[in-house]
Amino acid sequence: MTDRIRLTIWNEFRHEKVHDSVKKVYPDGLHATLAKNLAKAGQFDIRTATLDEPEHGLAEKVLAKTDVLTWWGHMAHKEVGDEIVARVKKRVLDGMGLIVLHSGHFSKIFRALMGTSCALKWREADEKERLWTIEPGHPIAQGIGEYIELPNHEMYGERFDIPQPDEQVFISWFEGGDIFRSGCCWRRGHGRIFYFSPGHETYPIYENPQIIRVIANAVRWAAPLVNMPSDSCPNTKPLETIRSKRKS
Amino acid sequence: MTDRIRLTIWNEFRHEKVHDSVKKVYPDGLHATLAKNLAKAGQFDIRTATLDEPEHGLAEKVLAKTDVLTWWGHMAHKEVGDEIVARVKKRVLDGMGLIVLHSGHFSKIFRALMGTSCALKWREADEKERLWTIEPGHPIAQGIGEYIELPNHEMYGERFDIPQPDEQVFISWFEGGDIFRSGCCWRRGHGRIFYFSPGHETYPIYENPQIIRVIANAVRWAAPLVNMPSDSCPNTKPLETIRSKRKS
Amino acid sequence: MTDRIRLTIWNEFRHEKVHDSVKKVYPDGLHATLAKNLAKAGQFDIRTATLDEPEHGLAEKVLAKTDVLTWWGHMAHKEVGDEIVARVKKRVLDGMGLIVLHSGHFSKIFRALMGTSCALKWREADEKERLWTIEPGHPIAQGIGEYIELPNHEMYGERFDIPQPDEQVFISWFEGGDIFRSGCCWRRGHGRIFYFSPGHETYPIYENPQIIRVIANAVRWAAPLVNMPSDSCPNTKPLETIRSKRKS
Amino acid sequence: MTDRIRLTIWNEFRHEKVHDSVKKVYPDGLHATLAKNLAKAGQFDIRTATLDEPEHGLAEKVLAKTDVLTWWGHMAHKEVGDEIVARVKKRVLDGMGLIVLHSGHFSKIFRALMGTSCALKWREADEKERLWTIEPGHPIAQGIGEYIELPNHEMYGERFDIPQPDEQVFISWFEGGDIFRSGCCWRRGHGRIFYFSPGHETYPIYENPQIIRVIANAVRWAAPLVNMPSDSCPNTKPLETIRSKRKS
Numbered sequence: 001m002t003d004r005i006r007l008t009i010w011n012e013f014r015h016e017k018v019h020d021s022v023k024k025v026y027p028d029g030l031h032a033t034l035a036k037n038l039a040k041a042g043q044f045d046i047r048t049a050t051l052d053e054p055e056h057g058l059a060e061k062v063l064a065k066t067d068v069l070t071w072w073g074h075m076a077h078k079e080v081g082d083e084i085v086a087r088v089k090k091r092v093l094d095g096m097g098l099i100v101l102h103s104g105h106f107s108k109i110f111r112a113l114m115g116t117s118c119a120l121k122w123r124e125a126d127e128k129e130r131l132w133t134i135e136p137g138h139p140i141a142q143g144i145g146e147y148i149e150l151p152n153h154e155m156y157g158e159r160f161d162i163p164q165p166d167e168q169v170f171i172s173w174f175e176g177g178d179i180f181r182s183g184c185c186w187r188r189g190h191g192r193i194f195y196f197s198p199g200h201e202t203y204p205i206y207e208n209p210q211i212i213r214v215i216a217n218a219v220r221w222a223a224p225l226v227n228m229p230s231d232s233c234p235n236t237k238p239l240e241t242i243r244s245k246r247k248s
Numbered sequence: 249m250t251d252r253i254r255l256t257i258w259n260e261f262r263h264e265k266v267h268d269s270v271k272k273v274y275p276d277g278l279h280a281t282l283a284k285n286l287a288k289a290g291q292f293d294i295r296t297a298t299l300d301e302p303e304h305g306l307a308e309k310v311l312a313k314t315d316v317l318t319w320w321g322h323m324a325h326k327e328v329g330d331e332i333v334a335r336v337k338k339r340v341l342d343g344m345g346l347i348v349l350h351s352g353h354f355s356k357i358f359r360a361l362m363g364t365s366c367a368l369k370w371r372e373a374d375e376k377e378r379l380w381t382i383e384p385g386h387p388i389a390q391g392i393g394e395y396i397e398l399p400n401h402e403m404y405g406e407r408f409d410i411p412q413p414d415e416q417v418f419i420s421w422f423e424g425g426d427i428f429r430s431g432c433c434w435r436r437g438h439g440r441i442f443y444f445s446p447g448h449e450t451y452p453i454y455e456n457p458q459i460i461r462v463i464a465n466a467v468r469w470a471a472p473l474v475n476m477p478s479d480s481c482p483n484t485k486p487l488e489t490i491r492s493k494r495k496s
Numbered sequence: 497m498t499d500r501i502r503l504t505i506w507n508e509f510r511h512e513k514v515h516d517s518v519k520k521v522y523p524d525g526l527h528a529t530l531a532k533n534l535a536k537a538g539q540f541d542i543r544t545a546t547l548d549e550p551e552h553g554l555a556e557k558v559l560a561k562t563d564v565l566t567w568w569g570h571m572a573h574k575e576v577g578d579e580i581v582a583r584v585k586k587r588v589l590d591g592m593g594l595i596v597l598h599s600g601h602f603s604k605i606f607r608a609l610m611g612t613s614c615a616l617k618w619r620e621a622d623e624k625e626r627l628w629t630i631e632p633g634h635p636i637a638q639g640i641g642e643y644i645e646l647p648n649h650e651m652y653g654e655r656f657d658i659p660q661p662d663e664q665v666f667i668s669w670f671e672g673g674d675i676f677r678s679g680c681c682w683r684r685g686h687g688r689i690f691y692f693s694p695g696h697e698t699y700p701i702y703e704n705p706q707i708i709r710v711i712a713n714a715v716r717w718a719a720p721l722v723n724m725p726s727d728s729c730p731n732t733k734p735l736e737t738i739r740s741k742r743k744s
Numbered sequence: 745m746t747d748r749i750r751l752t753i754w755n756e757f758r759h760e761k762v763h764d765s766v767k768k769v770y771p772d773g774l775h776a777t778l779a780k781n782l783a784k785a786g787q788f789d790i791r792t793a794t795l796d797e798p799e800h801g802l803a804e805k806v807l808a809k810t811d812v813l814t815w816w817g818h819m820a821h822k823e824v825g826d827e828i829v830a831r832v833k834k835r836v837l838d839g840m841g842l843i844v845l846h847s848g849h850f851s852k853i854f855r856a857l858m859g860t861s862c863a864l865k866w867r868e869a870d871e872k873e874r875l876w877t878i879e880p881g882h883p884i885a886q887g888i889g890e891y892i893e894l895p896n897h898e899m900y901g902e903r904f905d906i907p908q909p910d911e912q913v914f915i916s917w918f919e920g921g922d923i924f925r926s927g928c929c930w931r932r933g934h935g936r937i938f939y940f941s942p943g944h945e946t947y948p949i950y951e952n953p954q955i956i957r958v959i960a961n962a963v964r965w966a967a968p969l970v971n972m973p974s975d976s977c978p979n980t981k982p983l984e985t986i987r988s989k990r991k992s
Binding site: 089093106112113114115116117119120121122123125126127128151152155157161163164166175176177178186187188189230231232233234235236237238239240242243244245246 | 337341354360361362363364365367368369370371373374375376399400403405409411412414423424425426434435436437478479480481482483484485486487488490491492493494
């Protein structure tokens with residue numbers, strides 16, 4: 001581990017190319033906006049990677065030098081190669097942190113790590129969302145206060161089909177009458193995973209300083225302490241004398 | 249749901265055909281022994297299924313009529329078809345209970361539901377194992393007392409790469425100096441999953457009345473209360489009037 | 497354990513005597529309403545107990561014959577004797593179920609079992625509450641559907657100072673902009689505890705069939721499987737020969 | 745928060761005065777040994793406090809300047825004043841870290857925070873203990889490796905009557921045939937709590953560098969991020985207009 005956290009920001013980068021409403025908000029892709037704003041928010045060595053690069057920008061050597069990966073995808077989840085998903089999953093289990101953003105709830109990588117469908121309710125109604133801080137003492141909530149208010153956002157609602165979070169940091173209120181577990185932590189293998197729901201592509205959510213602060217906090221929280229294989233299955237010698245052996 | 253639990257006992261059924269040491273212990277396959285002993289232990293409608301049957305004995309219509317599935321596999325995990333694994337996983341998320349036994353820790357279905365490698369330490373040294381009851385008030389521990397002692401067993405040891413169990417029912421002591429989380433519960437989707445480590449193929453573990461009692465308890469615990477899709481992702485209407493809409 | 501669950505409904509029974517607005521809703525005390533409606537909802541042997549009875553109606557012999565206790569209190573938490581609280585707590589740890597209702601969040605018994613302050617935000621603004629079902633597969637949620645709507649209720653909001661629930665069954669949406677973890681499960685000792693927030697004394701909440709259904713489900717879920725002391729601290733003999741002893 | 749963690753080491757300091765076997769191991773009290781060794785292990789501003797000091801050395805102003813408190817007690821748990829226990833508990837809920845050592849499992853403060861009896865099995869048989877690292881990626885396990893071996897120790901065994909830990913870092917194997925959840929984390933209010941079982945008073949356990957390393961790691965892990973009251977119960981204004989009000 002270096003002192004500076006090596007952060008890779010992954011973005012599907014398709015909506016920004018084909019939808020004018022998105023291009024207007026994120027002209028260089030939302031990875032570029034995240035990179036720009038996270039650079040101001042922490043001691044991070046940042047690179048970006050996108051779906052249409054070779055190996056989706058996630059070559060072995062890139063992942064080997066990544067402490068924390070953020071993931072935003074939506075319309076092309078199915079185009080992410082299974083081999084790359086397996087590679088990212090192994091890196092998480094070996095210690096790399098993973099921050100899954102918004103529609104990334106339905107990404108192959110998040111579903112593979114959760115073991116559930118990760119389905120949810122949704123609605124595009126331009127409504128108000130308020131993310132309540134459930135655990136103010138949690139590292140990811142530092143500096144946030146009682147809640148974050150988003151004046152207009154896509155609704156994500158329960159039931160969200162996830163394993164119960166190890167730590168529930170935020171729960172959202174929606175104007176249209178729904179609630180949502182919007183900030184959730186899990187440990188898997190030696191890695192830490194944070195799901196954070198804000199970030200619909202038609203709103204400039206990743207320009208919001210509080211949202212960026214949460215993501216920066218999460219990057220620091222998810223940075224690995226160890227980096228070792230979690231998937232060996234060693235045959236080991238006994239540490240104590242065994243006296244129970246059956247006569248053969 | 250009927251009053252009687254519909255239990256399907258799945259067994260790889262390979263060791264029993266090729267290894268004399270196993271054939272001696274389980275002449276008709278360990279599924280047959282499990283079926284015989286579980287029939288005495290509960291109000292179960294039991295069927296069995298094995299790897300070499302068409303669709304591994306797990307056709308859609310079989311799973312649709314299965315409340316709880318037990319899974320034992322070892323040498324042929326890779327031969328289980330991915331399509332069947334996806335089918336079983338969907339059934340678990342929709343509500344079916346799953347009891348994973350012994351070397352089933354490395355089955356595709358268990359790994360897919362856990363999201364981790366499910367690796368562990370192991371040793372065949374014929375040593376004593378003692379399973380301590382950690383939660384005597386848990387349904388799966390009813391009638392067991394302080395511990396179960398197995399005079400000789402394969403050692404499974406930590407670290408076991410699993411998500412922290414929702415409920416830890418048993419932890420094992422091994423004569424050779426290791427410990428193991430040997431009875432673990434999780435909820436995933438609408439389904440319940442229990443991993444139980446006893447059952448190496450060269451010992452008559454599934455003739456042990458206490459082991460059978462735990463499995464029968466687990467079948468009752470895992471029987472579904474609901475049976476509904478967990479993976480829809482519905483677009484929903486607001487329940488309250490939305491006044492925040494942006495002017496376009 | 498008998499087949500029928502022995503249920504004791506405890507009520508502070510003070511508001512109903514001094515506030516006309518409450519007397520109008522619960523003329524015989526809210527324990528009487530709960531008893532009447534729960535009698536229709538399950539196979540329960542019901543008794544009631546109130547603060548002003550000797551030993552608050554919770555003599556040793558009453559508790560010894562109680563499988564599940566429900567608790568409603570508000571204005572007189574401090575008048576509950578510490579000895580009675582210790583007695584109830586011991587019974588819960590030994591296996592008795594406990595259902596804590598509404599303002600019971602600040603009762604001595606709930607705070608003693610949680611170890612936290614159990615503080616929350618609140619507001620009496622006659623607003624709409626919608627309790628979303630987070631775990632439809634949970635026994636306590638059976639028959640409820642997606643949500644319960646209360647047209648007018650007191651607001652209870654986050655942060656609710658509780659240990660993270662072992663199982664989160666309901667989360668509430670409030671018209672005034674708040675959310676609340678309104679249905680929470682914990683295991684403590686051999687006992688099970690459910691906190692359920694509906695039930696402000698000025699609304700006929702305990703006449704609502706869905707609310708009664710949740711409480712009846714919770715009574716069945718919390719009924720003990722074992723009844724044994726959790727607080728002995730036995731000196732035990734080794735089960736294996738100890739060879740490491742230091743020379744003295 | 746200052747950069748250096750302000751650590752208060754609390755010790756009952758009675759055994760060392762009355763038992764020669766303990767005085768020999770900890771001539772100045774085990775708090776002195778812990779202070780000496782923890783001073784080498786981290787950037788800590790250390791003070792000690794003992795039972796027989798006024799207010800047990802835990803005056804309001806001491807606690808106000810304490811980020812993390814370690815607690816060792818055994819023969820005189822009952823002499824700790826209830827008012828001091830309430831004061832320490834409030835500080836933990838407000839953010840202070842608490843490390844409970846060995847026989848501190850039966851201290852008033854630990855029991856008050858857990859809500860359970862905290863009873864366990866025990867045996868003084870001079871036997872070997874091996875603490876297995878269950879979560880190598882956890883901050884408290886850094887630098888420890890697969891296990892810590894104690895050649896001779898008092899046995900603490902299951903069932904340990906605690907709420908299931910939020911994170912299980914160590915589980916112990918004992919030569920005499922028992923296992924024990926020996927390193928356990930919980931969050932309560934804004935504070936973090938770690939229970940660590942090594943440290944019987946007749947063995948020089950707190951001279952063991954690995955044990956000291958775990959405690960130093962735990963102090964860093966438990967250091968508070970926030971320091972704020974967790975027990976206010978504010979009446980709040982609605983954030984949204986309420987339209988559902990009943991006509992009166």
